[in-house]
Amino acid sequence: MAGFQPKKEAIISAGIDIGxxxxxxxxxxxxxxxxxxxxxxxxxxxxxxxxxxxxxxxRTPLQDATTIDIKGVELIIRSQYEDAGIQSSDIETGAVIITGETATKQNAREIVHYLSREVGDFLVAAAGPDLEGIIAAKGSGTYDYALKTGRVTANIDIGGGTANIAVYKRDKLLGTCTMHVGGRLIEFKDSTVMSISPPIEQLLKQENKSLRLGDTNRHPDIKFIADFMADSITRVLAKEVKAEDEVLLLGHKPNWNEPVEAIMFSGGISECMYEQEITRPSDISYNDIGKQLAASLQSNRRLTEWDWIEPEETVRATVLGAGTQTTEISGATIQVAPDELPVKNVPVYKYSFHGHLEKGLAALGQSIKEAINIYDSFQEGQNFVLYLADLPYVGFKDIQKLARAILQVMELRHDPEQPILLVMQMDYAKVLGQTLLAMNARQSVICIDQINVDHGDYMDIGRALQSEVVPVIVKTLTFHSS
Structure with a gap:
């Protein structure tokens, strides 16, 4: 008898990084x-x-200092599709991410949703410093290095506006931190200072420095700022943040609990260090402090306390991670409503049964009320994914009990006609989904399994593929402000 020959299916993914x-x-x-x-x-x-x-x-097209040029970005993307020989209809998964200071632009939300509609059926339209750091760590090679070696490894992805740090040990994310550190925080025109970002203006004031618009690009305060950024990164890596560093922190302080052993730099500043792209054509020229910052990092004595690992990708780390590392595949034993897919940017509510079905069913209604208060407090009909975790082993009668309870609690939503979205920790998705339909659920049912998700995550679920699975992207969706 001939051996089993599994069939392969191919899907096209696009990663778009607007930094x-x-x-x-x-x-x-x-x-x-x-x-x-x-x-x-x-x-x-x-x-x-x-x-x-x-x-x-x-170069990222901007209309002005606070507005992204949406049409300009779209023209770039469409021209690159043409050069790549693909059409937007060919793309079945992928990520549009707005990174760094660009995520603070006033139309950041608008552009990611516009692009996910107009240039491909992207499952994800996301921006946010923690997610950006995680994606860059996977694109740079940090994740693979930590997985292979078991060493606690920090990826420091530094672009024009932010440094996004993600720390891994094997495949576990230990923590993240984001800083106002980047090349374009001071920009030049005709050898004079043309712009200074608000965090750097605060830093200059804090340190009693005199740099201002119109000064020469050789002003000594510029080297001071670059050196301060490098020193501040070392203190963040060592979890020795001082009061003077807080002006450069964007969000929370470093939150990993194990000492960093190795470091890897990615992003545009890393390209200034390693020059991996030197033979590739580019319209990018440096009229900012990027090269000075790279030099300060390379000459910083304390940074030599950690082992430096050269990245696999420098300036392309984030886009590589976005295009190749964000998609997961559901289990094959699922129940979906094809007409309802794709589903985008839906928050996740995790409900744990703690191994006790009856106790879990008794408390389910109160927890769903909590989920509604969290995600739909304005009664606008915001749907959510219910993640059912820590179920005990269940038989068919138990599945029927669970299905009846779900139908009952889903009526509590402000818009109960919306699809019922379920994620199962165990391989019960198909039987639960079909049981809900057999009970004449008036809503569409999407029930999937074999996906790792947690409370507070957001999910995108794509259209079913030929193999009867769905591509899924799990993310933290955060638009930060400067």
Missing amino acids: TSTTKIIISRFSLMNVAGSTHVPRIEIVDKEILYKSPIF
Whole structure:
């Protein structure tokens, strides 16, 4: 008898990174295959990722200091699709992310949703410093290095406006931190200072420095700022943040609990260090403090306390991570309503049964009321994903009890006609979903499993593929302000 020959399915992914200084695009092909064998429950996994196209590095188009040029970005993307030989309809998954200081622009939300509609059926439209740091760590090679070596490794992704730090040990994210550190926080025109970002203005005032607009780009305070940024990064890595560093923190302080052993730099400032892109055409020129910041980092004595690991990608780390590392594949034993897909940017509410079905069912209604208060407090009909965790082993009668309870609590929503969105920790998605339909649920039902998700995450669920699985992206969706 011939051996089992699993079939492969290919999907196209796009990653688009709209950063403070630059915009990049990457096109990839994922190969999916049933890795469980013919006699087992199907388990579809991504078995291969191939990069089909890397765009040149473009300067991010802005209308003014506070507004992204949406049409300008769209023209870049469409031109790169043409060069790559693909159409927007070919793209089945991927990420549009707005990173760094660009995420503080007044139309940041508008642009990600516009692009996810107009240039491809993207599952994710996300921005936020923690997510950006995580994606960059995967694109730079930090994640793989930490996984292989077991060393606590920090990726420091520094672009035009922010430094996004993500710390990994093996495959576990230990923590993140984001700083106002980047090349374009001071910009020049005709050898004079043209702009100084608000955090740097605060730092100059705090340190009694005199740099102001119109000063020469050789002003000694510029080296002071670059050196201060480098010193501040060392204190963040060592978790020795001082009061004077707080002006550069964007959000929370470093929150990892194990000492960092190795570091990797990515982003545009890393490119100034390693010059991996030196032979590739680019319209980017440096009229900012990027090179000075790179030099300060390379000459900082305290940074030599950590082992430096050269990144696999510098300026393209975030877009590579966005295009190749954000997509997961659901289990094959699922129940979906094809007409309701894709579903985008839906918050997750985690409900744990703690191994006790009856106790869990008794408290489910109160927890759903809490979820509604959290996610739909203005009674606008914001739906949410209910993640059912820590169920005990259940039989069919138990599944029927669970289905009846879900139908009852979903009526508590302000818009109970919305689809019921469920994620199961165990492989019960198909039987639960079909049981809900057999009980004549008036709502559509989307019930999936084999996805790692947590309370407070956001989810995107894509259209069902030929292999009857769905691509899923789990993320923290945060638009930060400066």
